Amino acid sequence: MAMQEPTFFILTALAEQPLHGYGVIRAVTELSGGRITLRAGTLYAALDRLTEEGLLVVDREEAVDGRLRRYYRLTDDGGTALSAEVDRMRANAAMAAARLRNIRLAFGPTS
Amino acid sequence: MSRLERGYRRLLLAYPRAYRRARGDEIVTTLLEGAPPDRVRPPAGDAWDLIRGGLRQRFAPPHGRGYAVVALVCAAAVAYLALGGAIRLTTASESSKDTLFIAGATLLPPEAPVYGDQERMLTTFGGPTLIDLSYAQRPRSLDDLAVEARARAIADGWLAGPIEARRFTLERDGQQRVVTVTDALPAEPTAGVSVHSRYPWPAPLLPVGIAAVVLGGLAGWLAGAWTLRRFRSRTPAGQLLIALTGAPGLLLVGAVAVSTAAELDVSGLTVFTGTLPEGMGLAALVLTPLLAASLPADDPAAAPRPPTDLVRVGIRVVTAAHLAFAAAIATVLVTFTVRMLATGADRVAMLSGAHDPKDLLPLPVYAAVMVLFYIGIVLSPLLLLVSMPLLGVGRGRVSPVAWRVLLAAAISAVVLPALLFTPYGGDASVWFMD
Known part of the structure; x- marks a missing residue:
């Protein structure tokens, strides 16, 4: 089953290093080239679900004057799920590229 | 506390209290860190997002695996039962x-x-x-x-x-x-x-009926979503018990609703006449959330379990269901045959009422067999739609013994109901249902 795009970017954001909530939002915006801006309610629904599925765990907490930052980390299962998704996307992309090449060979301008 | 933080904390009231206590500070921190310095009140987009997230935490069925579909079916079933109640209520004083x-x-x-x-x-x-x-x-x-x-x-x-x-x-x-x-x-x-x-x-049925359908649907959705949220955190055995209670309940009510809809064009309309299938369905539906509430939770912190293999769990559940139905149908056929051989009566004499099956079996056993028998006739063929693919997928993923047991169970689900369609089997079921 294909992963939803926000999920994909959240896992990608956490693949490099543990991040807290706002860190994830910023990283996802950056990784998606500004296309996806997560809002807090959506982000935490996704974090809850991914934690429950065992793809994420809480890495550590930082409490500074009434603020609470909780850092999330990818689990081994999370890494596996993300690389499976990467393989799937790569296979799809390669397949599409191959077909496009075939079309160009058949109908494209002769060089 | 800044005005902006107060605004965000007010929006977090949409979430259940326990969730707010566990995650509130963290979410507010994230929201404030993402806010530009000149922001004084939560923007509409954040407000909508938080309210939606909170309502989902409170009322939505769990994510994935068709839970939403089950909750919708619950909503429809309870709406139907509520409509039936409204019709009974408003037509009670009607002249016959x-x-x-x-x-x-x-x-x-x-x-x-x-x-x-x-x-x-x-x-x-x-x-x-x-x-x-x-x-x-x-x-x-x-x-x-x-x-x-x-x-x-x-x-x-x-x-x-x-x-x-x-x-x-x-x-x-x-x-x-x-x-x-x-x-x-x-x-x-x-x-x-x-x-x-x-x-x-009767004129009052229009407002009462609409209210019953709307409120019943809402109540069914909420109860279904609540039960499913509990369901997800129970142990596998608990989940099996909840599923085996809830699914027949929904199927029975669904079957009655479909047959009612099929009768709508004929003049004799009956909605919730309190027939046996409807009563059994209603009882099962009431029992399901009670079971979900009382069964112990599966504590994931206690021992890290390997991720559950859906196919293995599915094979276990389906095998148990098939065998339960098969046992009920076999009990009917065996008691009929044994009684006939023991007394030397022929089939006509058996149906005369002189040989009451309730004399042969203790009443709780009789009732349990009858309920399973009834549900089994409806559910066994449907269950094959699940067990056949599982047989294909499960080969090699479960032990050969478990696979063969499922195969035997699936065969019994074809053979035993088919036996009931023979004259002999038909007599046996008529005798048992009395």
């Missing part, structure tokens, strides 16, 4: 069909042979009962017959309106009737007079 027929017949000369039928106007709420008097052979003109019928109604204590185009209204005790005198319709008997009454739903 026989009364209507007699009321129509009193308008006619006593010596005339009378045929009649009554039907519910399915889309009409409140308003008069329409009575058509159709004359096949008439000694006098229709106008004269209308005058006579009206006079008879007045003598019977009705307040009658003037006749217009062989039609007049009658009123008594808040009841209204519109009587029309016509020629016989081609399809009707060629002798005598026929009375055709069409009566509306």
